[in-house]
Amino acid sequence: MSRRLETGGLFIDRNAPMGFTFDGKDRGGFGGDTLASALLACGQLVMGRSFKYHRQRGPVSCGAEEPNALVGLGEGGLFEPNARATITPLTEGLRAISQNRWPSLAFDIGAVNAKLSKFLPAGFYYKTFLWPRAFWKHVYEPAIRRSAGLGKPPSQPDADRYEQVNTAADVLIAGGGVAGLAAAMEAGRNGARVILMEQGPRWGGRALIDAPLTGETIDGQPAADWIEMAVDTLETMPNVTMRLHTQVSGVFDHGFALAEERCADAGPAPVRARLWRIRARRIVTAQGAIERPLAFAGNDVPGVMLAGAVRDYAVGYGVAVGERVVVVTAGDDGYRTAIALVEAGLAVPALLDVRRGATGPLVERAQALGIRIEEGRGIAHVSGGQSVTGVSICAQDGPGEVIEEIACDAVAMSGGWSPAVHLWSQAGGKLTWDEGAAMFRPDHARPPTGADGSGFVLPAGGSDGAASTEDALRSGAEAGRLAAEGGVPADLAPPQAAPMPQVWVMPRDAGLALREKMWLDFQNDVKVSDVELAAREGYRSVEHAKRYTTLGMATDQGKLSNIGGLATLGHALGEAIPQVGTTTFRPPWTPIILGSIAGSATGAQFQPVRRTPMQDWHDANGADYEPVGQWRRPYSYPREGEDREAAAQRETRAVREAVGLLDASTLGKIVVKGPDAGRFMDMIYTNMMSNLAVGRCRYGLICNDSGFLMDDGVVARLSEDTWLCHTTTGGAEHIHAHMEEWLQTEWWDWQVYTANLTEQFAQVVVAGPQARKLLDRLGGMDVSREAMPFMSWAEGSLHGFDARVFRISFSGEVSYEVSVRASEGAELWQALLEEGEDLGVTPYGTEAMHILRAEKGYVMIGEESDGTITPQDLNLGWAVSKKKADFIGKRGLTRSHLADPERPRLVGLRSLDGTVIEAGAQVVGPGVTPTGQNATEGRVTSSYHSPTFGHGIAMALIRRGPERLGETVEVTRIGGGRQKAVLVDPVLYDAKGDRLNG
């Protein structure tokens, strides 16, 4: 049973006891513990259940690569599922719960899957659950979903906050071990702006624990002293930024890197995590290496751990994972663990070294300590269920005949180390297989390349294959120096790697009965036999095998399992590992919080709300808003006892009978200016704009190059070389972008300047029979019929405001649009309300605007048009110039389908019973389509109840519509049934224009 040692523990503070709970039980640990070390210290070895078979799982590692010890943390709005206990800092009062078990961790119904495992090999679900068909959705899938998943979903919105930082650096260094520190010192001394980030809570990496075990020194100093010196030195450098608890999680094209800082891991913090977005000229990856498990039968029993983790718990946290620990190793690393355990007073009944004749200081040290070393030996199988009770040892070269059984309560395994090549690979760096060291390492000749085509990532230390502290130091310093100079990885000498025999299966010739018990992926329960099955069934590509078996798809993303899986697949296929290749490394390095990706842009801050100068008045006067782009426009202003629709009806009547005010500030206002502005306007608009007289306005259409209508609006000519283009609210930005795209890519030599002034002006529509009287009362400008006829504009001082007044109409009434400085919009609005009070002035919203324009037969972009509609479809052919040599869309409009007389065209539609037809309803056509659908011959584009006429009115696009006035058609109804309607002229109100021109 695991326990706390009496002494020792570099990382813990025995004077800082901390209480926490696990599955509701009170536990204790020390400051500096991780949740995993504290649980082990309490004798709690089993921390989770595996994904597929629900087998009991103890931690296998001591770091971010942990696949087993995943727990739920916290409660309510602070609950986090799937936290790695091995990197969760212990805090006072921490509440942790185990996952993927029901009803309890010790007794889990789902463990029945393990009993059935022989029926549930890789991919079994592709071969069954086929009948009866309906059972998949209703029986099989729900059962599979309940059994799968790991942690519980959070039940409440996140109570924490997140923030984001943008920064740049000459050199970003990922990993604060000896290599990373050396790189930072070298780059920092060379004057580079350096950012050094370390995922863990302390600097120094593995050297803190490993160097003292072998008496290794750094620059002649004990490792801890050198690390302290390095950190002190770096802290004095103003050009070096250092962050602990921060993982560099992704490297993207062109030197963009992503890092997540877990602020709350360092203690109470105003934000839980901070996402760093870094533009770096060079990136040094110094994340070290990941120890590999060995594949032997029973290697998933709780208590079987990576050798490095076993000594980290012992030396770093003062925790014994067992009293008697058998060490099994393919290289030197197991010796370090054996030595550490014996020095901590624990028993190592045997060290099984698969090699023969291993020598060196570690071997000698182990021999000197009297450790029993068995050469050429491996583990045939592990005994035990909830924890290890013993191992049976065998010759590695053979089928696994048991030589001896050794009682023990833990196993430390080391299959060698794999460089952490993730960041190197994410942005396209290639790997090379080092046969002697049995590992993939970065190929310095094929790095990820930046914008200038040169490699921008430099690997260092263990990430580059370094085997010793000394080599890590040298390679780190070299990478730091090169990075500061802007050098490339091809100039960087790869460090020496330790020779390593290739031990993928233990024993080498293990039979099927053993291979069915050798785990490769501990979380997803993928065994050697599963990968072999995939190969047998033809899933021979490494990606097929991965996806078929789910190997490497667990939350550790194959950090522990990939290489063993590749080797197993290669063996089964008779191919060498480099031929098998690797799966693709993708960001992030370890999972990052979605909340930190969202940052502070949530809730009300999700997107900016654009506000008009009159928005405060709308807020105060009960506006019912609708979102239009990033604006919120009043839909209507309901009064006491009114709903939004009733309010819109009242507002419509007010405009027809008295005078209404509409906040039109959101409409796009784009100024086009310059010597070539006239010919530019003629290209952008379908009709002629260059011949518009100064002081006049003209309605214009903009098509895309396909000939489809994009936007409409009134253009005013402000001066000889200046036009003001009004666009729809939603169109302002993209019409401006459209203009700029053509200017910048096609007509870059034209002297034209465009500016989007939408937010610089407030604009108010004053519409209705009393509109002129109201403006007269404001005073200062002559707005008479004679001085300002329809489609003209004037500049002047209106009631003391510098104003442009446009006599244009979207309602069919006498109507003026008054434009003033944005800063004066609220005052103008107020003045209009005050002066117009006895005239019945009424603010109206977008719905009344829609009803008014529909009564008048005016089209609305986005209602009558949808990106597939031509001007001719909307009976607006008169606004398409036949004289102009060219305009955007001219050629498109000549295409056969756009010129087809059978196209649906705009008409009015009135239901026979006077009710409101559903907007979007389809006009039912005769017969069926070639694919058997009911044919349609058009659709209802907009539909309202008209207070002016007292019945429903609608506009529709119907095949040959204008030729069929008076004809009755059928339109669809949601929920079934049809409605009869008659085709009418779309202009219902004031067809002669007397009121408009009055």
Add this chain to the structure above:
Amino acid sequence: MQGARQRPPGRRIGKGPGLQRYSVFALARQARRHHLGWQRAWRDAQPKRAYDVVIVGAGGHGLATAYYLGKNHGITNVAILEKGWLGGGNTGRNTTIIRSNYLQDASAALYEKSRSLYETLSQELNYNVMYSPRGVMMLAQTEGEVRGYRRTAHANSLQGVATEFIGPERVKQLCPIIETKGPRYPVLGALWQPRGGTARHDAVAWGYARACSDMGMDIIQRCEVTGISSENGHVTGVETTRGSIATRKLALVTAGHSSVLAEMAGFRLPIESLPLQALVSEPIKPCMDVVVMANTVHGYMSQSDKGEMVIGGGTDGYNAYTQRGSFHHIEETVRALVETFPIISRLKMLRQWGGIVDMTGDRSPILSTTPVGGIFVNCGWGTGGFKAIPGSGWAMADLLARGAPGPIAGPFGLERFREGRMIDESVAAGVAH
């Protein structure tokens, strides 16, 4: 077709002498033998010198095309060439959404055909593709979207596609983790297709591959096409990294690389290739039973059977062939989904990846003859090809077998760009597919 090996259409997979049939009983039998008796799902074929039909691209669309050539038209002397591994392109990279709630008649016909084939695909292929008709909802968060989706519901009612427009209360009931009253874009309703859903993407490719192989077709992986030869305006064969292969009928079904293949054949396609990214969270227990698409905020999400939240968004803003994109897009997508589903904020992103999507001007696919006789293209699926795999294969097989498009493929010919007969779905939805 001369030399074609004919077989009766509609034979059940695994009933022949060659192929093992999958079932729970077969699993039990194999369990006694430690699963040593399972045969290969598909043969690893060597290229022959000539085939009646050569299909370039062993993704879902290419394999489905081959399958329906055999099943519906009795043409089995077919090679499917793949430069990497089968199903390794967008088939294995997408977010697996299946729906047919399209606005335009031509699209609805194609995608509903496809969806209906998915309903029985597992049984037909004797391979569980895990079609899960859990329901797809597309949220309306502006008045414009409400109108757009109501219009789609009306159109679907005539097209025979079962959809309805539902209110925010029903949205919340179907998917309790949605925040319907968000401060910025409250949910106003949704277009709901109860028989839309998801399927296991790899299994679709594998199931078709197994069936094709069973029919005697050759799936040739690690075989890159390097040239296309023709004589007198008609195709004669392809050059590959594994030698020359002669054929009189060639189908190019290579998604993001269609333009590259078309260039080899000597014509151009109106296609742009863009990176599209997706991501998954770590797995959690079931909390979301439907697929949700939110176009105003721009993101979509479902929960896989493994428990991961599967998340997608829009394409990157630049053309590229690298299967990775910029992080900024991931940020926008995650932001949108955290806003829509606040509880996911404390989940963690496990993995992000990208695929290359082939976009046409109207965001609808191309199923077409080409300027070169005997060459046919199937491409332009953009961001929404997975759902179309069976229907696309069905229509493409028809096109190949008859040399002219049938009623489903008809509207999707290349000539539509010349004629202006666009099939534009962006009309109803911001995220086109």
